[in-house]
Structures are given as structure tokens and as C-alpha cells.
Amino acid sequence: MSGYVEGVIILVCINVIAVLGVSILTGFTRLFSFGNAGFMAIGAYASAILTTKYGAPFPVALVVGPIIAAIAALGLGKLTLKLKGDYFLITTLGFGESIRLLFLFAEPITGGARGLSGIPPKTTLFIAIGITVLAFLGAWNFLRSKYGRNLMAIREQEIAAEAVGIDTAKFKEYSFMISAAYAGMAGALLAHYYMFISPIMFNLPKSAELTITVVIGGLGSLSGSVLATILLTVLPEVFRSAAEYRMLLYGLAVVVIIVLKPSGLMGYREFSLRPIFKLYERIFKKNDPTQTKGDGK
Amino acid sequence: MKPILTITNLHKHFGGVKAINDFSVTLEKGKIYGLIGPNGAGKTTIFNTITGIYDPTMGNIALNGESIVGKAPYEISNLGIARTFQNIRLFGNLSVLDNVIIACHVDAKYGLFEAMTKFGRFKKNEEDIKEKCLKLLQFVGLEEMRDDIAGALPYGHQRKLEIARALATNPDLLLLDEPAAGMNEKESEELVRFIQNIHENFDLTILLIEHHMDFVMSLCDEIAVLNFGSTIFMGSPAEVKSNPAVIEAYLGGEDDA
Numbered sequence: 300m301s302g303y304v305e306g307v308i309i310l311v312c313i314n315v316i317a318v319l320g321v322s323i324l325t326g327f328t329r330l331f332s333f334g335n336a337g338f339m340a341i342g343a344y345a346s347a348i349l350t351t352k353y354g355a356p357f358p359v360a361l362v363v364g365p366i367i368a369a370i371a372a373l374g375l376g377k378l379t380l381k382l383k384g385d386y387f388l389i390t391t392l393g394f395g396e397s398i399r400l401l402f403l404f405a406e407p408i409t410g411g412a413r414g415l416s417g418i419p420p421k422t423t424l425f426i427a428i429g430i431t432v433l434a435f436l437g438a439w440n441f442l443r444s445k446y447g448r449n450l451m452a453i454r455e456q457e458i459a460a461e462a463v464g465i466d467t468a469k470f471k472e473y474s475f476m477i478s479a480a481y482a483g484m485a486g487a488l489l490a491h492y493y494m495f496i497s498p499i500m501f502n503l504p505k506s507a508e509l510t511i512t513v514v515i516g517g518l519g520s521l522s523g524s525v526l527a528t529i530l531l532t533v534l535p536e537v538f539r540s541a542a543e544y545r546m547l548l549y550g551l552a553v554v555v556i557i558v559l560k561p562s563g564l565m566g567y568r569e570f571s572l573r574p575i576f577k578l579y580e581r582i583f584k585k586n587d588p589t590q591t592k593g594d595g596k
Numbered sequence: 597m598k599p600i601l602t603i604t605n606l607h608k609h610f611g612g613v614k615a616i617n618d619f620s621v622t623l624e625k626g627k628i629y630g631l632i633g634p635n636g637a638g639k640t641t642i643f644n645t646i647t648g649i650y651d652p653t654m655g656n657i658a659l660n661g662e663s664i665v666g667k668a669p670y671e672i673s674n675l676g677i678a679r680t681f682q683n684i685r686l687f688g689n690l691s692v693l694d695n696v697i698i699a700c701h702v703d704a705k706y707g708l709f710e711a712m713t714k715f716g717r718f719k720k721n722e723e724d725i726k727e728k729c730l731k732l733l734q735f736v737g738l739e740e741m742r743d744d745i746a747g748a749l750p751y752g753h754q755r756k757l758e759i760a761r762a763l764a765t766n767p768d769l770l771l772l773d774e775p776a777a778g779m780n781e782k783e784s785e786e787l788v789r790f791i792q793n794i795h796e797n798f799d800l801t802i803l804l805i806e807h808h809m810d811f812v813m814s815l816c817d818e819i820a821v822l823n824f825g826s827t828i829f830m831g832s833p834a835e836v837k838s839n840p841a842v843i844e845a846y847l848g849g850e851d852d853a
Binding site: 458 | 649673674678681718761762764
């Protein structure tokens with residue numbers, strides 16, 4: 300496989316991991332965040348500092364990065380999760396930008412605007428795909444357990460969720476922390492793929508991109524989020540010459556989708572092959588006399 | 597009989613409005629109670645105060661002798677008080693079965709790691725919960741619609757689903773806020789039998805708010821009549837019917853009795 304294709308796949312994997320976190324937070328708990336790039340930055344810098352300055356092994360960095368991001372989310376969540384939707388969104392926006400500026404000004408540790416270089420290239424294709432698969436399965440199972448169901452209850456009807464005994468404040472915190480841990484993992488992989496990180500990589504447009512991807516894929520569909528990430532990462536690579544217009548296209552895509560199908564490409568459904576089989580069956584068995592009754596419906 | 601819920605001198609004021617003004621009641625275990633009164637008498641406010649959505653301005657609410665004032669709604673639910681809402685609050689985009697399964701979260705003892713990997717107690721817990729919920733749906737007559745989206749159900753079925761969801765939390769005390777709202781005579785007669793059935797099968801104490809007089813009279817053991825946030829009378833259906841103060845405040849201008 301050529302290095303270029305390999306690179307695109309690794310980028311897709313990293314974005315998928317970050318988007319999965321936003322999907323749990325925004326798609327399944329209906330908490331909008333414009334600060335997840337901040338958690339990516341925390342994961343990236345924490346892991347990169349560990350491997351470059353302290354010589355820590357890569358697996359340790361991959362565990363510590365997400366944990367520090369989750370702890371930051373716990374702290375921020377304690378302060379802000381009691382706020383209603385829009386106000387919470389504003390605080391995440393402020394948080395993301397503050398984190399970026401913090402890393403920009405903490406020059407002795409982070410290298411400031413010049414960035415942090417000399418990070419060992421540890422993110423291989425194998426590791427990227429392996430962690431992405433684990434991250435997806437973990438999120439999938441999580442959403443089909445009491446944890447995910449409690450989050451969906453909060454999304455659907457918060458007062459009723461409290462009335463059936465769900466500690467909504469605690470589960471919102473869980474959701475926020477898991478989303479931050481996923482972002483931290485994506486950041487750690489990114490740092491050890493590019494071998495260089497700088498604060499500008501984790502700016503507001505990056506946060507917006509993550510949330511927009513979830514909206515396009517479907518608010519409430521994990522597979523929809525993955526499909527949208529693949530689409531939105533690969534398309535700009537294919538149309539390299541038009542890549543500068545990427546954010547313009549994102550904006551247009553969001554407007555079109557919100558107008559035509561507000562629940563996103565997949566809505567609340569998960570991707571499955573069944574409709575394709577059904578379609579195939581219908582075309583294939585069109586001339587079958589026993590099927591005519593069914594077709595008339 | 598042992599009291600399950602004791603409310604003493606409860607007050608709830610919103611600014612200058614005294615929504616509940618010195619309300620006291622003692623609910624004995626295993627009975628069905630009705631709470632009636634004209635619109636704006638403070639009935640739903642009492643429910644919201646019992647379930648912790650509002651903190652009382654003054655007074656005490658005790659469940660099995662222990663005060664529950666100041667506890668969060670979810671804590672009060674876990675202590676054994678379940679409720680339905682006047683304007684139905686289902687998890688609209690989820691399936692009928694999921695609506696009930698969500699309410700069983702206390703029965704799921706597994707931790708986060710077990711949930712993400714499906715190891716350990718996960719499978720057994722989930723199977724038990726599903727079985728319990730299917731039984732509940734069968735009991736309320738919704739098992740055929742278990743995969744339907746809750747928000748798309750007909751109104752009467754939504755009411756029943758909300759009751760099934762409340763039952764799934766294993767309550768001792770069930771609060772029903774206008775269960776017969778919007779139902780015709782035949783439907784509300786059926787609902788009387790439905791609630792009696794629940795009462796017998798789940799070993800419950802029930803407190804309900806309702807405007808349909810026939811419904812309250814045929815179902816409740818005791819009725820509290822509320823006006824301007826205070827109890828004006830409490831007694832059996834026959835006593836309520838014949839009490840002049842009640843007739844003046846509530847039944848007087850209304851349909852019948």
C-alpha cells in the first residue's frame with residue numbers, strides 16, 4: 300500500500316475516534332460542544348510531552364492522554380453541565396479557545412506557536428485501525444447498555460429521566476468525560492502520526508468540524524457518524540485542488556441537510572445491509588408471481 | 597395501618613402566589629387515594645413537590661417516616677415513588693420496549709467496563725431486564741407494539757406505556773396525574789379496572805389526580821378535596837358527595853355528582 304493511501308486511512312481513523320466521542324455527547328445526549336478540539340489538544344500535548352520529554356513508552360502515553368482529557372472534562376462539566384443547552388455550548392467554545400491559548404503561551408513546556416516537534420512516529424496503520432475498531436465497539440456496546448439508554452433518556456425527556464430515577468447530572472458528566480477521552484485518544488494518535496503538533500491544529504474550526512460531522516451523519520446514529528467522517532475526510536483528499544473550499548462545502552452541506560433532513564443522513568437508525576438485501580430481492584423477484592401481491596402494497 | 601407518606605403543613609409559594617397553603621395528608625399503605633379540586637387548586641404542584649421537582653417553602657414530606665424534603669427527583673424515585681405526568685412525557689423517539697427498559701436501570705448492576713466489553717454480569721442482567729419489561733408490557737397490553745416508536749402510539753396507549761414505565765422502577769407509591777384525561781366514559785371505565793388490576797398485582801399505594809368524578813368515586817378509598825392550596829375536606833367518596841362545602845367549592849356548578 301502506498302504511503303499516501305496509508306496516511307489517508309490513518310487520518311480517517313483519528314477523525315473517526317474524535318467524532319465517535321462527539322456522537323456520544325451530541326447525538327445521544329444532545330449536549331452540543333464546540334470545544335472538543337481542546338480535549339484533543341490536551342490528549343496530544345500530554346502524550347507527546349510524556350514520550351518526548353520523559354521517554355515514556357507509547358502505550359502509557361495512549362492511556363494517560365485520554366485520562367487527562369477526561370479529568371479536564373470532569374472539572375469543566377462540574378462547573379457548566381447545569382447550564383441549559385445554548386449556555387453550555389458557549390462555555391465549551393470558550394474552553395476550547397482557552398486551552399489552545401494556554402498551550403500557545405506555555406512556551407517552555409509546549410514550544411508555543413513554533414509547536415512541539417521530534418515526537419516519535421509511533422502511530423502505525425495497524426495501531427490506528429486497531430484502536431479505532433476497539434473505540435467503535437466500545438461506544439457501540441456502551442450505547443446499548445444502561446449507560447447509553449440513560450443518555451438517550453436525557454436526550455428525549457430530561458424531566459421524565461429524573462422521574463424514573465436517573466441521576467441526570469452524573470450521566471451527563473459521564474457522557475462529557477467519555478467524549479473528552481475519545482478526543483484525547485484521537486489527539487494522542489495524531490501527535491504520534493504527524494510527529495509535530497502546534498496549537499493552531501486544535502482551533503475552533505477543528506471543533507466545529509467534529510460537531511458538523513456528527514450533524515451530517517445523523518444525531519443519534521453511531522454508524523452515520525463514521526460514514527460522515529469517512530466521506531468528509533476522503534473527499535477533500537480526492538479533490539485536493541478544491542481542498543481550500545472544504546469549510547465552505549461543510550457549511551453548505553449542513554445548511555442543505557438541516558433543511559432537507561434535520562436528523563442527518565442516517566437519522567436515528569444505524570447502518571445495516573438489510574435494506575440493500577430487500578431492494579435486491581425486490582428487483583430480483585419482480586417476475587415471481589407470488590410476489591406481485593407484496594409489490595402492489 | 598402503617599402510613600407510607602405523611603405530608604404535614606406543606607406550603608409552596610411562588611412569589612405572592614400560595615399554590616399550596618398548609619396542606620396535610622397521611623396516606624396509608626395499600627389504599628387508593630384521590631386528589632380533586634378545581635383547576636389551579638394546586639394538585640399538580642403537590643405532585644411536583646412530593647417528587648422533588650419543587651422544594652417546599654415550608655412543611656415536611658416523609659416517606660415511611662423519613663423526610664424526603666430537599667432530595668433530588670431521581671433520589672425520590674429510587675426511594676420508591678413513581679409518577680406519571682399530566683402532559684405525557686415519554687421518550688418519544690425510542691421504542692416502546694426501550695421506554696420501559698430505561699426505567700429498569702437500577703436492576704442493571706454491571707459497571708462501565710462490563711458494559712463496554714459485554715463481559716461479566718452484562719448479559720444476565722440485560723436478559724433479566726428484558727424479561728421483566730416484556731412481562732410488564734404484556735400486563736398493560738402493549739407487548740404487540742413493543743418495537744413501535746413510543747411517540748407514534750395512540751394517546752390511550754401512551755398513557756398505559758407511561759404507567760408501565762413507572763411500574764418498572766419497582767415503586768411502593770404511584771402518583772398518577774390525570775390518568776383519564778381526554779378519555780370518554782367507556783375508556784375511563786376500562787381504566788378504572790386497569791388501575792384496580794395494577795393495584796392488586798403490584799402491592800401499591802396509589803395517589804391520583806383526576807377531574808372525572810365518576811372515575812374518582814368508583815376507584816378511590818379516600819378522597820382529598822383541595823381548593824386554593826388547602827384541603828377543604830377529606831373522606832370516603834360517599835362523604836365527599838354529601839359534604840356541603842365540597843359541593844359549593846367544586847361540584848356545585850360542575851357537571852354532576
